[in-house]
Amino acid sequence: KAWSEPGPFRWEGKHYQYRHVNPWVRPYQKPHPQVWLPGVVSRDSLMWAAEQRIPYIMLSTEMEPTRQAFQLYHDTAAEQGYESGPQNLGYLWKVHVDETEELAEETARKYVQGPSNPFLAGNEGTTNPALLALPGLSSRRRVLPTQAVATTARGGAGGVLGRPYERQIEDYTIITGTPKTVIPKIRHVLEYLRPGSVFFWDGDGAMTHDDAMRSLRLMGEEVIPAVREIAKDLELPGSFEVDTATGKPIPQETPEATADTKGGHGED
Numbered sequence: 513k514a515w516s517e518p519g520p521f522r523w524e525g526k527h528y529q530y531r532h533v534n535p536w537v538r539p540y541q542k543p544h545p546q547v548w549l550p551g552v553v554s555r556d557s558l559m560w561a562a563e564q565r566i567p568y569i570m571l572s573t574e575m576e577p578t579r580q581a582f583q584l585y586h587d588t589a590a591e592q593g594y595e596s597g598p599q600n601l602g603y604l605w606k607v608h609v610d611e612t613e614e615l616a617e618e619t620a621r622k623y624v625q626g627p628s629n630p631f632l633a634g635n636e637g638t639t640n641p642a643l644l645a646l647p648g649l650s651s652r653r654r655v656l657p658t659q660a661v662a663t664t665a666r667g668g669a670g671g672v673l674g675r676p677y678e679r680q681i682e683d684y685t686i687i688t689g690t691p692k693t694v695i696p697k698i699r700h701v702l703e704y705l706r707p708g709s710v711f712f713w714d715g716d717g718a719m720t721h722d723d724a725m726r727s728l729r730l731m732g733e734e735v736i737p738a739v740r741e742i743a744k745d746l747e748l749p750g751s752f753e754v755d756t757a758t759g760k761p762i763p764q765e766t767p768e769a770t771a772d773t774k775g776g777h778g779e780d
Contacts, residue, residue, distance in 0.1 A: 515544035546751055548602065548709075553655050555584065562588035562596065565757040569602035572713060574683055578603065579705055581656045598708030598747075599754040605701070606686045607712040608719075609694050609730040619723045620688035624677050626718030691734035698735070699742050708750040710739065 513521070519534035539545050549561040550569040561568040562585045570578045582601050589596035606623055610616035680686040687697045702710070712731065715724030743750075755762055 515539050516542075548751075550604075551656075555656050558585055558656060559588045561585070562600070563592055565589075565592075565594065565596075565600070567600050567602055567709065567751045567756055569604060569709070569711070570707075571604050572606065572685060574685060575701065575704055577656070582705060582707075584656070594757075595759060596756075597749070597754065597759065598706050599749050599751045599759075600756050601705075601707040602709035602711065602751075603701070603705055603707040604711035604713055605684070606680070606714070606716070607694065607698065607735075608686075608688045608714050608723075609691055609727045609735055610688070610723075611690065611726060611730070613689055613693065615726075616688045616690060619719060619727075620681075620686060621677055622718040622723065623680075623686060623716055627716075691730055691738070695735060695738045695742075698739055699746075702739075702742055702746055702748060706746070706748060708743075708748050708754070 513523070514533065514535040515538065518538070519536070520532050523530040523533050546567070548567045548569055549557060550571055551557050552571050552573055558568050558581060568582075568585055570581060573581075585600060586596050589600070606620075608616060608620045608623070610619055675685075677686070681688070684697060684701055687694055687701075689697070698710075714727050714731075742748075749761075753762055753764070754760065
């Protein structure tokens with residue numbers, strides 16, 4: 513309601529009651545943006561997303577456990593009487609592109625330096641298991657296969673974010689290089705996981721503004737166009753192309769049609 517209706521309004525819900533709600537900044541998309549659910553641990557959350565036909569986004573998890581989690585989504589969808597596909601799934605992981613292989617290697621190592629360094633004072637804490645198993649939330653027996661690395665990763669005591677740089681390069685949780693070498697690696701991930709939406713995590717750790725801007729430029733000029741073609745080749749539609757609830761294509765408005773409609777020159 514806060515996304516789609518102007519305020520002020522009163523809200524008397526099951527869990528929250530507010531006398532005065534006035535969302536003065538509302539989303540540009542109408543009626544509201546798509547609802548996606550990100551996660552790394554809870555089977556119940558993933559299965560709930562599948563039951564609601566909401567896209568589920570895995571966050572920087574290892575590939576094999578991620579594939580198993582995606583399969584659970586598909587299995588749950590089948591139990592609900594529909595066939596899910598790439599449009600229902602998304603994946604975020606670390607990708608840095610640079611002008612030379614040497615510069616890419618040097619810069620990508622900064623992912624595990626600076627604020628992201630698990631050995632830096634203040635980053636070495638561990639996740640409190642009690643907070644991951646509060647009454648009414650995820651049972652300890654109902655966690656995704658990604659849980660083993662995800663919970664410790666958030667505290668820097670191990671897991672994906674705490675593993676050595678070389679190990680993360682080896683298992684594709686970090687991809688770096690020039691566009692020529694990065695694009696085939698991205699294709700490998702897409703072939704293995706088959707997500708319809710992908711998100712590249714860059715410019716983190718001890719990376720400088722210049723590091724991030726070099727990668728951003730090469731992403732836009734070479735990598736993103738190539739990834740779009742790979743997605744077409746592998747038949748990986750996103751949630752803006754195929755309806756996650758019905759599995760039917762979403763009509764795409766062409767620039768020509770938009771111009772005709774706005775200009776009043778549409779044909780009968």
